[in-house]
Structure formats: structure tokens, C-alpha cells
Amino acid sequence: MQIYNRAQIAEKVRLDHAALEAVEAGFAALGRGEVEMPPILSMNIAENNGEVDVKTAHIHGWPRFAIKISPGFFDNPALGLPSLNGLMLLFSAKTGLVDAVLFDEGYLTDIRTALAGAVAAKYLAREAATTVAVIGAGLQAELQVAALRLVRDIQAVHVHARDPLKAQQYAAQMQARHGLPVTVHASAAAACAAADIVVTTTPAREPVLHWHDLPRGVHVTAMGSDNPHKQELEPAILAGADVLVVDRLSQSRALGELHHAPDLAREVLELGALVVSGRSARSRDDQITVCDLTGTGVQDTAIANYAARLLEGA
Amino acid sequence: MQIYNRAQIAEKVRLDHAALEAVEAGFAALGRGEVEMPPILSMNIAENNGEVDVKTAHIHGWPRFAIKISPGFFDNPALGLPSLNGLMLLFSAKTGLVDAVLFDEGYLTDIRTALAGAVAAKYLAREAATTVAVIGAGLQAELQVAALRLVRDIQAVHVHARDPLKAQQYAAQMQARHGLPVTVHASAAAACAAADIVVTTTPAREPVLHWHDLPRGVHVTAMGSDNPHKQELEPAILAGADVLVVDRLSQSRALGELHHAPDLAREVLELGALVVSGRSARSRDDQITVCDLTGTGVQDTAIANYAARLLEGA
Structure with missing residues (x-):
């Protein structure tokens, strides 16, 4: 199992054509009905103005699926911390074993969200x-x-x-x-x-x-x-x-x-x-x-x- | 952030009275309506006879909440691997930052499941x-x-x-x-x-x-x-x-x-x-x-x- 931090991830993953192609391939699989995608798990932590979302999907035939955990704690800036955070875990779709943990602190969410906008504009x-x-x-x-x-x-x-x-x-x-x-x-x-x-x-x-x-x-x-x-x-x-x-x-x-x-x-x-x-x-x-x-x-x-x-x- | 493996966890957490008390305290909080607990996220990976469940809950006032990811891949034994697996992540309930990753491979699930049986029998x-x-x-x-x-x-x-x-x-x-x-x-x-x-x-x-x-x-x-x-x-x-x-x-x-x-x-x-x-x-x-x-x-x-x-x- 490999663990990567935000700096390692941000060095490799950029807003470029290859990343766009990756996200577009995800939407294509969704469009072809080849994706298992359950409803989002969402929990509020009201006393601290926080929430956490968990998203996942499996694309049939792909070797790995991700589970993403996105906490958003909106009083964090007063503590000198970013509001948004999180990580993605990659699991083998064959065995369910954890393959990699991407401690991206929300970086990959930022990228894939921006790229969805690009896919929308493209079409x-x-x-x-x-x-x-x-x-x-x-x-x-x-x-x-x-x-x-x-x-x-x-x-x-x-x-x-x-x-x-x-x-x-x-x-x-x-x-x-x-x-x-x-x-x-x-x-x-x-x-x-x-x-x-x-x-x-x-x-x-x-x-x-x-x-x-x-x-x-x-x-x-x-x-x-x-x-x-x-x-x-x-x-x-x-x-x-x-x-x-x-x-x-x-x-x-x-x-x-x-x-x-x-x-x-x-x-x-x-x-x-x-x-x-x-x-x-x-x-x-x-x-x-x-x-x-x-x-x-x-x-x-x-x-x-x-x-x-x-x-x-x- | 601390990372612990199954051996480290199993050395400390046993089927004992202290662990029973911990699980019983969780049920007590649930009974008092002090728990935020969203529905389970569940995804099938049918082509590999697999599934993954994500469970979480926050107990109001507790400093940390867990998110548990439990893959079950029932063809694993033929590969010499256990069917059940998984990990728990502990997040600060104040900031949403990851505090600890417990790579327990399902050990803590086994323990808390057994202890729920003990709580039921107790009452x-x-x-x-x-x-x-x-x-x-x-x-x-x-x-x-x-x-x-x-x-x-x-x-x-x-x-x-x-x-x-x-x-x-x-x-x-x-x-x-x-x-x-x-x-x-x-x-x-x-x-x-x-x-x-x-x-x-x-x-x-x-x-x-x-x-x-x-x-x-x-x-x-x-x-x-x-x-x-x-x-x-x-x-x-x-x-x-x-x-x-x-x-x-x-x-x-x-x-x-x-x-x-x-x-x-x-x-x-x-x-x-x-x-x-x-x-x-x-x-x-x-x-x-x-x-x-x-x-x-x-x-x-x-x-x-x-x-x-x-x-x-x-």
C-alpha cells in the first residue's frame, strides 16, 4: 500500500488535457451505464459548523475504485486552517484491499470539479x-x-x-x-x-x-x-x-x-x-x-x- | 496524524470489560438521541463478488468521529486472502482533519460486533x-x-x-x-x-x-x-x-x-x-x-x- 501527500499529488496531477481525458472517461462510463454509484453519505457536525461527505463509484472493468472523504469545517479559517480537506482511498476492485491512500487535502476534488466544468463547456x-x-x-x-x-x-x-x-x-x-x-x-x-x-x-x-x-x-x-x-x-x-x-x-x-x-x-x-x-x-x-x-x-x-x-x- | 496496523491495534484492544464499556457508551449516546448517524453507504462490485460498506456516526461532544470502510470480497479465499477487510479513519470533530488511521483489517469490527451481542445479553x-x-x-x-x-x-x-x-x-x-x-x-x-x-x-x-x-x-x-x-x-x-x-x-x-x-x-x-x-x-x-x-x-x-x-x- 502506498501513501501519497498533497505535494506529491499536486506535482503530478495538473489541469491539463490528460486529466481532462480521465474525468471525461468517467462521465462516458456513467453515460454508458457502466458505473455503480451509490448515493452520497453525508453527516453534519452542527456544533462545530462542520459536515463530512463520502462519495464513491466503481466503473465496471476498472481495476480500482476510490472512496473519497471530504470534511468541510467552516469555522476552520478562524483557527488558521482551510475549511475543506479530505483524502481519497483507492481499493482493488478485485480483492477490496487498500491499494493507495491519497492524502490530497481536497486537491483532487478541486481538479476534478474544475474539469467537470470543462467537460460541460466542451459539449x-x-x-x-x-x-x-x-x-x-x-x-x-x-x-x-x-x-x-x-x-x-x-x-x-x-x-x-x-x-x-x-x-x-x-x-x-x-x-x-x-x-x-x-x-x-x-x-x-x-x-x-x-x-x-x-x-x-x-x-x-x-x-x-x-x-x-x-x-x-x-x-x-x-x-x-x-x-x-x-x-x-x-x-x-x-x-x-x-x-x-x-x-x-x-x-x-x-x-x-x-x-x-x-x-x-x-x-x-x-x-x-x-x-x-x-x-x-x-x-x-x-x-x-x-x-x-x-x-x-x-x-x-x-x-x-x-x-x-x-x-x-x- | 498517526497510522496503526492490525497487530498494534489487536495488542491493545481486547474483548474485555473496558471495551464493552466503550461500545455500551456508544449505544447509550444513541439511546439519548446524542448521535448523528447517517444511512450506510453501500456499493456492490458484482463482477468480483464484492461489496463495500461505509459507516459513520458522530456522538455530540465527543472529540473525534470515525468513518469505517468495510470491503467484503467473497472470492478472496480462493486467492488466499480473507473475505473481510477494511480500516477506520478517525477525524477531529472540531476541524475535520484526519487524526488517526486504523488499518485494523476488520479487527475492530469483529470486536465491536461481538460486544454488541454482549450488550444485548446484558439487558x-x-x-x-x-x-x-x-x-x-x-x-x-x-x-x-x-x-x-x-x-x-x-x-x-x-x-x-x-x-x-x-x-x-x-x-x-x-x-x-x-x-x-x-x-x-x-x-x-x-x-x-x-x-x-x-x-x-x-x-x-x-x-x-x-x-x-x-x-x-x-x-x-x-x-x-x-x-x-x-x-x-x-x-x-x-x-x-x-x-x-x-x-x-x-x-x-x-x-x-x-x-x-x-x-x-x-x-x-x-x-x-x-x-x-x-x-x-x-x-x-x-x-x-x-x-x-x-x-x-x-x-x-x-x-x-x-x-x-x-x-x-x-
Whole structure:
């Protein structure tokens, strides 16, 4: 059994085309019905403003499956610790023995979450998309844009965040680290006005994006909502979109944007089905497409297998 | 973060009164409603005759919670490997950081499972119980009897197992290791005829114990069933018992004996409530009492905390 720490993992696993391919392969397997993926195990530790999620999936035929444990303790910053943490364990799918422990402290989750946004944009955003609007200014605000560059020629970023200071810091960081010009906006509507792709990456409990904010032809990825209390999109967006996609129907209904639109009567596709089709789900450039991501165990099993292969030098 | 292996853990954690107290404290907390315990995460890996369960619980006020991962791969013996395996991770309930990894390979599960049987007998079996009948001849057939000795003065064992050779081996082992006389029987009914306590510890998918097998005054602990396909008790036993107890109602209904008696209309107590009451649930010596154990996350958090305290020399 091998044990790897965050530094070892981060040295090997980057936001690159190989990692994108790994996550996309996970979604493809999901789309082909080749994945065993039980509901997320979730526990609150209310007295300490904490929660822990456990996700897993097995892709039939793959030699190893991952179990990921993600604690989120939101009073940690006051203690000088990050809120999010965690590890992934890789088990032999033949014997159930632990093969590797990836003490990634949430790094692989950050990567596979950003790459899911890239997969969504690959099959949904206009080919010629160059401008991204980001709502939120946290770590995923950076990583989602970095991942989008793997699938579209991103040239400019617009950002809106509740905290204007954080939006300014984000702008400076994106310029410095990624050489991308970022414009800070006072509202989501202003940030989205000229966007080809919008990414919402907030812990919002009320919609941060409204139907009238969206220009024609835009693709929206909502990646913030991952529990029943969180919501980023006004339900009118789900109803109005020309194409509506989620990573996993059961999860979006329980924890994602669909949870807030129980009466929605329309076609909803799964991202895996799009990947399997191999084609864009967009038939015209002026369509509005939406993808809700809640985060799936198959992404974890895909990225953990990929990381282990790199770490083992295979 | 500390990492401990099975040998280190097994040297410290034994079937003794201190360990019993730890598991009983877990049930007491459950009985007082002080436990957060989400449903078990369970995944099948059908192509390799495998499954993996993840259990967890947090006891309010306790400094650490455990997450236990239990793979069961039933083709392993042909590869010279044990079927059951696994590990427990202990997390700080304040920060969510991993505190310790217990690579116990299922050892702590064996111990806390046996001790749950002892807790059940403590509150349900007759004080004067001396004779145990065991149905099944696996590891728990040994450990359950060893654990019962912590709460009752066990003098004799009767065993019935599907495989008579295994029953003979079990008898020899119990004599050698525990100095207990064991009689092998050709039927469950014969094994139970003179028993004060009956323990079923099989992977049976059809009842191995019937109402007419049970003498008056007996206490029955059924610990085999932990998935919807498994069943050890004829539903008439659940209906006929004077006192019926389960470790957790939701689990017994989903995975345990109650799953096979959906129309049962009677009082069913939880073991934690008995522990909190501090008294036997038996009001007369001739009553028949039954306890169904499915295995709970709170036992894992209790035994893992206890193990870590011993290992840390606290």
C-alpha cells in the first residue's frame, strides 16, 4: 500500500488535457451505464459548523475504485486552517484491499470539479466562445476558468462577487497567474452581459443568477450547489434553457438546482450521455445551455485512478 | 496524524470489560438521541463478488468521529486472502482533519460486533444464563461467546452449523482457546433445546431459526443479517417474542430481520434505549427476548475512539 501527500499529488496531477481525458472517461462510463454509484453519505457536525461527505463509484472493468472523504469545517479559517480537506482511498476492485491512500487535502476534488466544468463547456458552449463571466471569487472561480482554457480559447474574464475586495484580488490573481484580463462588475447581470460562458461558483442559498441576466447563446455552468439548502440559479433559467444538463439526475434533484424546481416538466440530460454521444448538445449558436454540477463519485474514481497511475510512474 | 496496523491495534484492544464499556457508551449516546448517524453507504462490485460498506456516526461532544470502510470480497479465499477487510479513519470533530488511521483489517469490527451481542445479553438474557447455543461456526461464533462471558457466567456451548466439519473444528477451538465444553448438534432445534442464550451468526438467506426451536426463557441475538437478502429468523420469532429489540430501527427495517416482516405490528425497542434505562427489558424468567443486530456506525465511532486512546497511551 502506498501513501501519497498533497505535494506529491499536486506535482503530478495538473489541469491539463490528460486529466481532462480521465474525468471525461468517467462521465462516458456513467453515460454508458457502466458505473455503480451509490448515493452520497453525508453527516453534519452542527456544533462545530462542520459536515463530512463520502462519495464513491466503481466503473465496471476498472481495476480500482476510490472512496473519497471530504470534511468541510467552516469555522476552520478562524483557527488558521482551510475549511475543506479530505483524502481519497483507492481499493482493488478485485480483492477490496487498500491499494493507495491519497492524502490530497481536497486537491483532487478541486481538479476534478474544475474539469467537470470543462467537460460541460466542451459539449455545450459555442465553439467560438472566448469570454467567461464568473460569479464568485473563490478557488473554483480560478480553476474553472483555467480548465475552460483546455476546451475553448478564453481571452477575457468578467467577475462579480458579493465581496468587491475579493473580486479585485481575483482579478489581480488571474492576470498574474494566467495572463487573463479580468473586469470586475458590480452585478451578476453586468458581468454576464457580454459572456459566452457563465460559471457560478458560490455557496449561495438564494439565486445569484436570473434568467434576464443571460445573453442569447450563452452556456451556464452552475457548480456551487451541493446540498439541499444551496441554490445559484433562478428556476426560470432551468425552465427557459434550450438545453438543460446535470451531472447526475438523482443528485441534482436531491442536492442541486433541480431540488429547487420540483415541478419542472422538461427534458433534462445527463452529462455522461452527452459525452457518449460525442457531439455538442447545442444545435444553434443562439441557444442557451445550462449544466448543473453537484459533484459525482465517478469523477473521484476517475481522477484517483489517474493520479495513482502517474504517481506509480505507470 | 498517526497510522496503526492490525497487530498494534489487536495488542491493545481486547474483548474485555473496558471495551464493552466503550461500545455500551456508544449505544447509550444513541439511546439519548446524542448521535448523528447517517444511512450506510453501500456499493456492490458484482463482477468480483464484492461489496463495500461505509459507516459513520458522530456522538455530540465527543472529540473525534470515525468513518469505517468495510470491503467484503467473497472470492478472496480462493486467492488466499480473507473475505473481510477494511480500516477506520478517525477525524477531529472540531476541524475535520484526519487524526488517526486504523488499518485494523476488520479487527475492530469483529470486536465491536461481538460486544454488541454482549450488550444485548446484558439487558435481555436471564441473569442466571449459563448455556449458549450458537448457529454458525465462523469467527463471530467464537467472539460472541467470548463476549457473552463478560456479562454472564457461560459454562457450556451447543453449536449447529450447515457444515458439520466446521462445527467440529469450532468445538475443538472453543475447548482449546476458551476452555468451554462444546456439543455439536445436527439441527438448530437440538442445539437450542437447553439454551439460555441463542446466537445466530450466519450469512443465511433463509431462516435458520424457527419459533418452535426456542425454549421458554431464552434470549436470542441474531447478528448475521446486514443486507436485504439475508435472513436468520423466521418472522414468527419476531412476532412471538415477549420483548423485541434491534440496534437501530431504520437499519433493521432496511437490512435486518425486520426487513422480512414488513407487516409486523408490535412494539420494537432500540438497544440504546435499553442501555439508557439501565435495567433489563425482561420482566420474567420465562419470557423470550430477541435482539437483531445489523451493526451501527456508533459502535465504530465508539470502538475507534477507545482504540485510539489506548494506542496513544492516554
